[in-house]
Amino acid sequence: MRRTLRAAIAFAAFSGLVIAAGPSPALGADGDLKARVSSILERFPGDTAAGRDALCAEIFKLGPEAVAETCARLLPPGAGNDAKARFAVNGLAVRVTRPGAEAERTLFIRAVLAALAGNPAKEVAAFLLSQVQLAGKTESVKPLAKYLTDETLAGPAAAALQTIGGPAAARTLLKSLDAAPRSARLTLINALGGMRSREAMKKLLVLAESGDEGLRRAALFALANIGDPAAGPMLSKVRVAASFRDRAQAPTLYLLFARRLAESGRTAESLDAARTVFDSYGRPEESQVASEALALIVSILQDKALPDLLRAVDSPIRGLRGAALELATPAGSHEATARWIDKAASSKPDVRAEIIEMLGRRGDAAALPFVRESLRGRDKVVRLAAIPAAVRLGGEAVMSDIFGLVGAAGEDEMAPLKTALLGFNGRRVVPEAVRLLDSTPLPGRAVLIDVLGEKGARQEIGRVFTLAGDPEPATRAAAAGALAKLAGEADLDRLVTMLESAADADDIIRLQEAVAAAARRGPQPEQRGAALVGLLKNAAPGRKVAILRVLPKVGGERALRAAVEETGSEDAQVQAVAVYALSQWPDYRAADELLRIATATRDKKHRLLAVEGYVRLVGRANMSGGQKLALLQGVLALPMDDGDRKVALMGVASVREPESLRLLAGYLDNPVLFETAAAGLLDLASEQSPQERWLSGHEAYSVLRRLEARLADPAGKERVGDLILERLRQGGFVPLFDGRGLDGWKGLVADPPARAKMTPPELAKAQAEADERMRAHWRAIDGTLVFDGKGESLCTAADYADFELLVDWRIEKAGDSGIYLRGSPQVQIWDAAANPAGSGGLYNNQKGKSQPLEKADRPVGEWNSFRIVMIGEKVTVYLNDKLVVDNAVLENYWEREKPIYPSGQIELQAHGNPLYFKNVFIREIPRDTAVPELAGAEAGDGFTPLFNGRDLEGWTGDTKGYAAEDGKIVIRPELASGNLYTAREYEDFVLRFEFKLFPAANNGLGVRAPLEGDAAYAGMEIQILEDGSPAYWDLNPYQYHGSIYGVVPARRGFLRPPGEWNAEEVTVKGRRVTVSVNGATVVDADLDAASAGGTIDGRDHPGLRRESGRIGFLGHGSLVEFRNIRIKELK
Structure with a gap:
């Protein structure tokens, strides 16, 4: 094709x-x-x-x-x-x-x-x-015509013609209508309606009577959309025998028809149609239809629609009344206002209130007398509507009216009254509030006190202080709130005295807020809290306790030093409250003191408070996730109870970094901390952003499976299982076994060469017989693939080329099995007690290594986990997270002289004994496409190729272990694995390249390196590493991919899975080095700052002082591929 x-x-x-x-x-x-x-x-x-x-x-x-x-x-x-x-x-x-x-x-x-x-x-x-x-445009009309009779293509072709528009496009659609199959006719009818084609009316009127419901509905919609008066009789009636859908659609179509009539200037006919709909749809569930009809009437008649609106307000349906009043809101004549006032006066209270709200929004001052009168109405709903309406219409002229309501109004009227009063000018509203304060009962008194505070009536603070001691709790609450807005440093002594003597918990909280607000209100920010700290110095213990509880709400350096000093108080209560104050501190400045207390104190309560505060501040600090985890690890290393460690682990769970996963996993075997670690892991895994690839990686999968196995609660197990499946899917994995049946699997038919010789009918017959045998001996039982030991191997229905395969397996004593890859044996499975080498090896290899690198089997009867990666001829196998096969060639068992087949089925080998498999997932790895050339935009920006794609011209060093193949630089570790350098030196530059890692691959990028010596020290090495491999789970952060080896740690978790291409950019400019991986910055470091006081690996790195040197790939015995290498020198 x-x-x-x-x-x-x-x-x-x-x-x-x-x-x-x-x-x-x-x-x-x-x-x-x-x-x-x-x-x-x-x-x-x-x-x-x-x-x-x-x-x-x-x-x-x-x-x-x-x-x-x-x-x-x-x-x-x-x-x-x-x-x-x-x-x-x-x-x-x-x-x-x-x-x-x-x-x-x-x-x-x-x-x-x-x-x-x-x-x-x-x-x-x-x-x-x-x-x-x-x-x-019009040139496309004729070529599109032939697609209009095609069921599949009529839709996009008609859409194109409708967008192009014009008489020719409409005629083309109409001409094809009779010849088109049914589904295509629906599309053409809709397009003709969208184009408002009056030429189509005759055919559409016929189709509107069709017995085919779909065609009839499409034609009716098109007729309505065209808006030709000839369609009126057809659209205005719905047959008694019509379907429910036709009856439900009728008013919508008729209103569309009415709008189209109005658009074409036929307003009288449009109004008749709209009023017909309005009068016919009066039930509550039909209010939306009536509202749309009313909106159309108003859009046509404008101010002359008032009678229609007044009639609509008589409706018992609130939604329809609301729509009418919303349509009436735009300013109109005084005559209209008078009509609405008359309507409100004659209406029930709830309708009167709705009209008053509308009058307030409308803004016609002619309505003010009526609204003022309504303020004193008997019905609360009317008064509540009148308060904001009166303020909108009358402004400060109604202030006395509002004050007149405060004394007698109920609790639920206080909020709108307060809002109204606060809208008035303070110079007018404050004196009146003061005048009425003593004579006004609660809850109105509280509103007046609030007004004094909100309006900043500092001159009334003495009265407010008096009210703060009132016997009534509501009065005290309002006064304390006002003090928080009015009091300053000069009032602190009095406020602290009140706080010290307060007994009610609510009073204490409000007075603390007032003290804190007053302390923060100092004239100079750098002196914040100084006055309050001054009160603390010579205070009695009880007064100190009151002040210390407020200090975290004040913050600042002076308050912090005062709180720290009191942690050494001889008074036990003062000391405890000082520790508590530090634990509540608002910013990171208290972190060091909290860590000091957590480390030194013998008081368990003090330590717990210190740890809680420290963890909170670290979590909120403006620092990288790696820095936060380093600090939290320091806390976890302290000698403390597991209860204290729970707090630190919760802090770890809040840091979304791969190391958090690893750190939490280390506590899954701790019976006291298991639940905290498990909750943290679930928190981390519950969501995955596009850049958090690590949550779909090997380590996350392994940890979540461990967690799943530890949980006893079925619901918990199910939740973890669902999370694993979701994360795997985000990582590109799909299940090969759904846990319920054998979908996606087939029986075994001979071997690949024998199958290749069969004719299609022969193969189909043999496959059908094999499938019957499969169903007799392989079954899905409780989420497990179970083999009874009497049949043949189970095969995937699909073939696979390059892939990553996850599978859990279990055998019985003396059991034997294996995983065939691309139809060829095999990754070995057997009883390791009888076969000391263990499982996982490429058993049938003759030339290459066939035994596993180490024995990693669990005892017979327990579940084991394989992770198998196959790319080209190379296979890597992890058994229970141990690397047992490292990029070894899988030989072709069936045809020894040929390489392994490029693709083939995966088989679960039958070997005459029961077998059990579960959690079978696969991720297909895409094979290489064409190597990209230098982008035009990059070339214009000064980038040039560093590798010509054909040979190693321009490179020097280990040209035996590196080769140019298919536009890539490929490392051949079986030949050599040294360093390959550029032929010339570079100073400052931006280097961009793509690289493909294989499982457990290790390499490095040499920067400013000499030809001699270890580039990691004599120059700089930017680490290139498949750091998601279990082989590297115990590395230090300064060894992760992208790190400046031994000097600057890198953020981890941005690499794509093995076998896929990654993009990296390294910028070296003076003393600054920046590294980004797949668009995420993983290192941004100043070399001088990073090495000040010594490098983090404790070794000498003289190369950090070099100003220029070579760029190179630093081999470590692993297969890695590079391509699209380009550089821009910075001058």
Whole structure:
């Protein structure tokens, strides 16, 4: 299909269908057109819209052949991954719609039409038609006609014609209507309606009487949308025998018809239709329909719609009344206001209140007398509506009215009254509030006190202090709140005295807030809290306790020093409250003192408070996750009770870093801390952002499986299992076994060479017989694949090329089995007690290693876990998180002289004994596409290739262990694994490259390195490491991928899984080094600051002082691949 599509486009291009916007550039040493298009497509979709547009410009620059070639890369489902080509074609379509791009648009649309002329697969054609919808004009109308009778393509073709518009497009749709199959006719009818085609009326009126419900509904909608008066009789009646859906749809269609009539100037007919709908739909569940009809009436009549609105307010349905009053809100005449006042006066209280609210919003002062009168109404609902309306209409003229209500109003009227009073000018409202204060009972008195505080009536603070000692709790509460707004440093002594003597818990809390507010109100920020600290110095213990409890609410250096000093008090209560105050401190300045207390104190309560405060401050601190974890690890290392450690573990769980997972997992075997660690792990794993790939990685999977096994509660196990499945899916894994049946599996038919010789009928017959045998001996029982020991191997229904496979297995005594990869044996499974080498080895290898690197089996009867990675011929196996096979070639057991097959089925080997498998997941690893070339934008920014893709010209060092293959630098550890350096030195630069890691791979990037010596010390080494491998779970952070080895730790968790390409950028400028991995910055360090006082690995790194040197790849005996290496020198 792809060859056909390309051929059609090519023919069209040479026959003149595709025109050029300008001359095509000559293709020379850079490669042919296909390669150059591939290079551009590889960079799609771009990081931003501007980046995508720049890539599209590169395609257009190559001429019409490049646009045609891009279209030719579109593939039907199942034929390959064409996502980048689709991004590109869509990007081209968007680009050509900009003003002044008609030449590009014509070039693009003719290329798309040429691609359509090649009769591509339906799904590809549908995509191309959607691009015609974006960029097509009248030239596309005729070519689109043939798709209107196609059930699959009528939809996108009709959408394109509707967007293009015009009489020709409408005639094309109408002409195809009779010949189109039913599903396509529905699409054409909708498009004709959307285009308001009056020419279609005759056919649509016939279809509106159709016995086919779908066609009838589509025709009725199109008739309504067109808005021709001839459709009125058809739309105005619904047959008694009509379906429920027809009856429900009728008013919506009729209102659409009415709107279209109004748009065409037929207002009288439109009003008749709208009023008919309004009068016919009066039940509560139909209020939305009536509201829409009323809105249409108002849009036509404007102010003359008042009678309709007044009639609508008589409705018992609140929603319809609300819609009417909302429509009445825009300012109108005084006459209209008078009509609404009359209506309100004659209405029930709830309707009167709704009208008053509307009058307030309307803003006509003519309504004020009526609203003022309503303030004294008997009905609360009316008074509540009148309060804000009166203020809106009368402003300060109604202040006396509002004050007049405060004394007698109920509790639920206080909030709107307070809001109203606070809206008035303070110079007028404060004196009146003071005048009425003594004579006003609660709850009105509390409102007046609040007004004094909110308006800043400092001159009344003496009265407020007196009220703060009132017998009534509500009065005291309001007064304390006002003091928090009025009091200053001069009032602290009095406030503290009140606080010290307060007994009620609520009073204490409010007075503490007042003291803190007054202390913070000092004239100079640097003196914050000084006055309160001054009161603390010579205070009695009880007074000190009162002040210390407030200090965290004040904050600042003076308050902190005072609290620290009191932690050494001889008074036990003062000391305890001082520790508590530090534990509640608002900023990180208290952290060191809290850690000191946690380390030194023998008082368990003090230590717990200190740990709680320290963990809280670390969690809120502005520092990296790695720094936070280092501090929390320091707390966990202190000699303390497990109860204290729970607090620290909760802090660890709040830091979303891979090390948090590892740290929490270390406590799963602690019976006291298990629940805290488990809750933390569930917290971490419950969500996964796109950059948190580590939550789908090997370590997270292993930890969550451990947690699942430890949980006794079935609901807890299920939750963890669901999380594991969700995380695996985000990591690209899919289940091969659903826990319920044998879907996705088949029986074994012979071996690969024998199967290859069978004819299709022979293979189908043999497969059917094998499937019968499979069902007899393999079963799904309680989420486990169970083999009874009497049949043959179980095989995946699909073939797999490169992949990562997870599988748990269990055997019985003397058990024997294995995992066949691509149909060939095998990763060995057997009873390790009888076979001391253990499981996991490539048992059938003859030339290469067949035994595992170590024995990692659990005892027979327990579950074991495999993680198997196969890329090309190489296989890596982890058994129970131990590396037992390290990138070894799997030999072809069936045809020894040939390499292993490029793809094949996975088999669970039967060997005459019962077997058990569960948790079977696979992640397919994409194989390499074309190596991207240097982007045009990068070239314009000063980047140049550092590797030519053909050979190692420009490189020196270990040219035996490194080779140029297929546009990549590939390490061959079996030949050598030294260092490969650039032939010249570099000072400051930006280096970008892509790299592919294999399981447990280890390499490094040498920076400013000499040819001689260990580059990690004589220069700098930026670590390149598959640090998600269990082989590296005990590393220090300064050894993670991206770290400046031994000097600066890196953030972890941004690498893609083994076998996939990663992108890295390293910027070296003077003393600053920045490293980003897959778009995330993992290191941003100043070398002088990082090495001040010595490097973190404790070793000498003289290379940090170098100003220039070579760039190199530092081999450590692992297979790694590099490509697309480019550099920009910084001058």
